Amino acid sequence: MSLTDKWMDEELDPELEQALRSFRASVHAWSEAELSRPRAATTWTAVHKRSWRLAAGVALAAVLTVGGVSGGMYERHRQQERAAIAARAAEQQRLAAAQQAREEEEDLLAKVDSDVSRSVPSAMEPLAQLMAEDETQ
């Protein structure tokens, strides 16, 4: 190893230097072995592994996407249904309230009518008598 810099020499004790030499030689041996490995086999293995991982990744992503989208659509559909039901209930409530109000009003008018119809005959009786007297004269 060409560790010629002064500051480097100061930092490296013999054991550290030996460890670095071994490390360097090990990495070089590994790299040379990988480079000298038959390309077709390596490439096929790499392609096979990568293809499998890519396919798994794409499938997982597709499942997540479809799940997310369909879940979102289902949730939206349910929200719309809930809103429609609530709107229908509110309309029914409004109609019922209006009906009740109408009925109450009609009851009140009927009560007033009946009160009036009961009081008018006695109140009109003297006038009716006078009218009858005029006719006889």
Added chain:
Amino acid sequence: MATANEIAAQDFSAVVAAHRPQIFRFLLASTRDVDLAETLTQECFLKAHRNWGRFRGDSSAMTWLMRIAINLQKDHWRNRRMQFWRQARTNSVDLDEASEWLPSGESSVEQQLLARERVGQVWKAVEGLSERQRTVFLLRYVEEKELSEIAAATGLSEGTVKAHLSRALAKVRTELGGRR
């Protein structure tokens, strides 16, 4: 008579033949993933080929290529920020497997075991380094680059390179010391 393009292509082929092993080795040591190192090496030379016409020769071709390789490696990890995908896609060999590549010349079994243990300890220390420290460390102690070359390849000043190397060495020393 060869055209300028043909000459340029021949030049580039020579550059690939001369520097591919070194680029692959650096990427292999950085990632501990043979497939990934191979892919990034191909990307490195593809990128270099596209920009070959613009290479002015301010630095050596090796330094220029190493700079591309370092940036590709950085981009690769940055683009996979989600840890799940990083874990799912990584194909790195473990430290024991990486340490099995023994340097030649260790004669006795004891020496071989000692060398394997040392290599494993250095790998462990390298794994604990920051990305920048690891890059600088590997360029210095695996690729045997001078400080000026490391500075040119990484875009750091020589002082910064020294500082990163010192910290990296301290961590390696600690790892070696812890196993004595």
